[in-house]
Amino acid sequence: xxxxxxxxxxxxxxxxxPQSLHRxxxxxxxxxxxxxxxxxxxxxxxxxxxxxxxxALITLGFEVQTCILPAGERYKNLKTIERxxxxxxxxxxxxxxxxxxxxxxxxxxxxGFAAATWLRGINFVQIPTTLLAMVDAAxxxxxxxxxxxxxxxxxxxxxxxxxxxxxxVLQTLPVREYRSGMAEVIKYGVIWEPELFNLLESQPxxxxxxxxxxxxxxxxxxxxxxxxxxxxxxxxxxxxxxALLNYGHTIGHAIETVTQYRYxxxxxxxxxxxxxxxDIAVQLGWWSKDEQSRQKQLIAxxxxxxxxxxxxxxxxxxxxxxxxxxxxxxxxxxxxPKKIGQAAMTDQVPPDVIHQALICLIAQ
Amino acid sequence: xxxxxxxxxxxxxxxxxPQSLHRxxxxxxxxxxxxxxxxxxxxxxxxxxxxxxxxALITLGFEVQTCILPAGERYKNLKTIERxxxxxxxxxxxxxxxxxxxxxxxxxxxxGFAAATWLRGINFVQIPTTLLAMVDAAxxxxxxxxxxxxxxxxxxxxxxxxxxxxxxVLQTLPVREYRSGMAEVIKYGVIWEPELFNLLESQPxxxxxxxxxxxxxxxxxxxxxxxxxxxxxxxxxxxxxxALLNYGHTIGHAIETVTQYRYxxxxxxxxxxxxxxxDIAVQLGWWSKDEQSRQKQLIAxxxxxxxxxxxxxxxxxxxxxxxxxxxxxxxxxxxxPKKIGQAAMTDQVPPDVIHQALICLIAQ
Ligand SMILES: NC(=O)c1ccc[n+]([C@@H]2O[C@H](COP(=O)([O-])OP(=O)(O)OC[C@H]3O[C@@H](n4cnc5c(N)ncnc54)[C@H](O)[C@@H]3O)[C@@H](O)[C@H]2O)c1
Ligand SMILES: NC(=O)c1ccc[n+]([C@@H]2O[C@H](COP(=O)([O-])OP(=O)(O)OC[C@H]3O[C@@H](n4cnc5c(N)ncnc54)[C@H](O)[C@@H]3O)[C@@H](O)[C@H]2O)c1
Ligand SMILES: [Zn+2]
Ligand SMILES: [Zn+2]
Numbered sequence: 001x002x003x004x005x006x007x008x009x010x011x012x013x014x015x016x017x018p019q020s021l022h023r024x025x026x027x028x029x030x031x032x033x034x035x036x037x038x039x040x041x042x043x044x045x046x047x048x049x050x051x052x053x054x055x056a057l058i059t060l061g062f063e064v065q066t067c068i069l070p071a072g073e074r075y076k077n078l079k080t081i082e083r084x085x086x087x088x089x090x091x092x093x094x095x096x097x098x099x100x101x102x103x104x105x106x107x108x109x110x111x112g113f114a115a116a117t118w119l120r121g122i123n124f125v126q127i128p129t130t131l132l133a134m135v136d137a138a139x140x141x142x143x144x145x146x147x148x149x150x151x152x153x154x155x156x157x158x159x160x161x162x163x164x165x166x167x168x169v170l171q172t173l174p175v176r177e178y179r180s181g182m183a184e185v186i187k188y189g190v191i192w193e194p195e196l197f198n199l200l201e202s203q204p205x206x207x208x209x210x211x212x213x214x215x216x217x218x219x220x221x222x223x224x225x226x227x228x229x230x231x232x233x234x235x236x237x238x239x240x241x242x243a244l245l246n247y248g249h250t251i252g253h254a255i256e257t258v259t260q261y262r263y264x265x266x267x268x269x270x271x272x273x274x275x276x277x278x279d280i281a282v283q284l285g286w287w288s289k290d291e292q293s294r295q296k297q298l299i300a301x302x303x304x305x306x307x308x309x310x311x312x313x314x315x316x317x318x319x320x321x322x323x324x325x326x327x328x329x330x331x332x333x334x335x336x337p338k339k340i341g342q343a344a345m346t347d348q349v350p351p352d353v354i355h356q357a358l359i360c361l362i363a364q
Numbered sequence: 365x366x367x368x369x370x371x372x373x374x375x376x377x378x379x380x381x382p383q384s385l386h387r388x389x390x391x392x393x394x395x396x397x398x399x400x401x402x403x404x405x406x407x408x409x410x411x412x413x414x415x416x417x418x419x420a421l422i423t424l425g426f427e428v429q430t431c432i433l434p435a436g437e438r439y440k441n442l443k444t445i446e447r448x449x450x451x452x453x454x455x456x457x458x459x460x461x462x463x464x465x466x467x468x469x470x471x472x473x474x475x476g477f478a479a480a481t482w483l484r485g486i487n488f489v490q491i492p493t494t495l496l497a498m499v500d501a502a503x504x505x506x507x508x509x510x511x512x513x514x515x516x517x518x519x520x521x522x523x524x525x526x527x528x529x530x531x532x533v534l535q536t537l538p539v540r541e542y543r544s545g546m547a548e549v550i551k552y553g554v555i556w557e558p559e560l561f562n563l564l565e566s567q568p569x570x571x572x573x574x575x576x577x578x579x580x581x582x583x584x585x586x587x588x589x590x591x592x593x594x595x596x597x598x599x600x601x602x603x604x605x606x607a608l609l610n611y612g613h614t615i616g617h618a619i620e621t622v623t624q625y626r627y628x629x630x631x632x633x634x635x636x637x638x639x640x641x642x643d644i645a646v647q648l649g650w651w652s653k654d655e656q657s658r659q660k661q662l663i664a665x666x667x668x669x670x671x672x673x674x675x676x677x678x679x680x681x682x683x684x685x686x687x688x689x690x691x692x693x694x695x696x697x698x699x700x701p702k703k704i705g706q707a708a709m710t711d712q713v714p715p716d717v718i719h720q721a722l723i724c725l726i727a728q
Contacts, residue, residue, distance in 0.1 A: 078442070078446060078449075082442060085442075085511060085517075085518060088517075089511055089512070089513035089514070089517065090513075116520065117481070117508075117518050117519060117520055118517065118518065119517060119519075120506065120508060120519045120520055120521055121520070121521065121601075142484065144481075144484060147449060147453055148453070149453035149454075150453070153449075153452075153453065153482065153483060154449060154481050154482065155481060155483075155484040156480065156481055156484055156485070156520055157484055157485065237485075
């Protein structure tokens with residue numbers, strides 16, 4: 001049974017199962033797809049999985065074309081979107097045609113934006129191939145690209161018609177990408193799903209895909225996608241509860257900014273951000289020391305960083321936090337855990353508490 | 365009392381009143397606007413009305429910036445959208461900031477698309493300055509730009525927060541633009557609103573703005589906007605009844621295509637398309653000859669064309685119709701009148717009936 005993202009007439013299923021890549025054709029038929037399909041991917045991913053998806057569609061009578069974009073976050077911009085539009089135009093995609101994103105969050109965000117805006121919206125299907133895309137980017141309808149001035153400044157809310165997850169594709173994912181995705185998985189455990197947290201804790205090793213039993217990995221994906229689906233179903237456009245997903249991201253973003261998105265991956269920064277947020281929660285008396293050290297243990301087990309590199313400028317991080325603050329014209333907002341499986345928002349964290357959490361993040 | 369476009373939480377008012385331009389500030393406050401405002405316009409329109417709007421906003425405490433784009437349909441493309449994004453970035457527009465479109469359909473479609481996609485959607489207000497934009501383009505949430513391959517291929521559905529119509533601005537509108545807008549007004553009379561049709565018929569002269577009494581013009585705007593609002597409220601994304609708005613547009617588009625959007629304005633082509641559609645309806649026994657000639661009389665009164673220029677290639681028009689048909693993979697679709705104030709869709713028009721209608725459009 002697929003997980004359902006419930007959004008009235010925009011509801012859609014998330015299929016999680018090994019070999020689902022081979023069933024792309026059936027699944028597309030199930031959701032009413034027909035005619036033309038444009039697969040958007042990058043050279044690495046397409047080399048691994050392109051043929052499987054292509055064949056699965058062709059054999060069921062779809063008219064399949066491909067659009068292979070250069071790999072990398074630095075190509076996530078409007079110029080690359082124009083390349084997708086060129087393909088849409090050339091193959092004369094129609095309202096009822098489908099764009100399939102076969103790739104990580106970068107491909108998914110771009111293909112989704114193109115699907116949202118070609119003919120004011122055509123069918124869109126996500127086949128996420130990174131752990132992060134599976135549990136996060138592919139679910140919830142945020143699409144878009146970067147602008148010279150900042151990340152994801154241009155975009156649209158546009159829900160896919162389906163998300164197709166084949167856990168097997170993770171076997172070729174670079175280990176650092178896998179670990180980054182695990183940061184978001186841990187996040188779901190802390191803010192929402194204690195069963196997921198327990199499942200993660202019960203694993204002897206978490207730091208590589210191959211250490212996980214197939215069934216456990218599927219359960220982890222299931223809990224994670226279910227959590228994101230539930231939250232998005234309750235708050236499609238980020239007016240309320242969806243803010244919980246920013247757990248670990250306040251300080252995480254500041255770290256990414258200060259290190260210019262170069263030193264840490266997103267997941268690594270989020271891991272550090274979660275440790276800092278946990279520390280703040282402990283200082284404020286929201287959270288127990290014990291649960292904070294369980295969180296830290298889990299992060300360490302994944303081999304995600306638990307300390308900031310020592311040469312980092314704490315003042316720069318605080319400045320970056322305040323820049324964010326200026327943008328929302330208010331105080332810095334944090335999502336803080338109360339117990340495993342529950343978190344809440346506050347903008348009442350005293351500066352010295354933030355300072356202390358940052359100090360601990362370096363020193364200890 | 366404003367007209368309301370009813371779309372649940374996306375509902376919005378259409379204000380029609382002389383001098384409403386001067387009240388832009390109050391109206392923006394009414395709909396919860398605050399902080400930064402970016403006015404998007406073109407040099408001609410901004411010269412006439414920019415200062416009024418600018419001052420109205422500044423005096424009420426808004427932080428106002430402007431983005432003046434080159435005039436003309438040929439600039440309605442992604443490159444120009446990037447210019448708007450540059451302004452959004454430079455002035456650091458926030459989620460709750462507002463983009464105001466001050467202009468005709470070209471400005472409205474572009475500013476709307478930028479508002480739809482900057483930060484995945486910020487506030488948007490339409491101040492239409494052409495008759496066409498007032499009664500059509502500014503209402504209903506279609507935004508977008510052209511692509512080398514075709515018109516309006518890139519876009520989004522994105523509703524404004526308000527539409528502010530000041531009939532006085534029409535006094536500077538070139539007469540040909542005014543008449544083009546009147547084609548859509550007549551369309552509403554034929555497909556939906558008999559009172560509008562009667563009101564138009566009761567005017568001794570229709571061919572210039574200055575012939576209309578202020579009150580009659582306001583009523584004409586009111587009926588027209590009300591019609592579009594009602595239809596859009598029932599069918600936001602063009603799955604059903606909104607197709608009625610294509611009355612006159614099937615053959616109208618074919619005429620525009622064949623004459624490469626150069627010889628006729630959109631409204632002129634639609635006027636010819638309505639006459640042809642009316643003729644088809646008469647041939648099929650859907651409509652009375654008498655009402656068809658009343659429609660033709662009205663079109664003539666506006667000084668819109670009632671015959672095709674003689675050197676046009678009928679076969680090319682039929683080809684253009686069939687290209688459209690290939691795109692929707694079916695027969696050519698027509699909206700045909702049944703009586704004044706009522707129309708319906710059909711894809712059952714025999715080719716010879718179309719042929720006959722086109723012959724009549726040239727010869728008569
Ligand atoms: N839309 C959302 O809600 C949302 C949420 C989070 C992140 N994002 C976006 O997602 C992007 C990051 O996504 P990501 O972490 O998936 O990175 P990514 O898409 O850049 O992929 C990471 C790398 O892994 C490679 N790769 C992907 N799948 C592979 C596989 N199965 N085997 C081998 N190599 C593979 C890719 O080629 C790439 O080099 C960012 O742009 C971020 O803004 C979006
Ligand atoms: N979004 C929709 O639902 C929708 C519907 C219909 C048409 N459109 C689009 O609208 C566009 C056509 O719009 P339009 O007919 O308003 O043309 P336009 O926006 O090009 O304006 C026509 C001309 O009039 C000038 N002008 C505008 N207002 C003026 C004023 N008050 N005084 C003096 N000059 C003025 C403009 O500078 C321009 O040169 C097309 O791109 C079409 O695709 C959109
Ligand atoms: Zn994240
Ligand atoms: Zn029209």
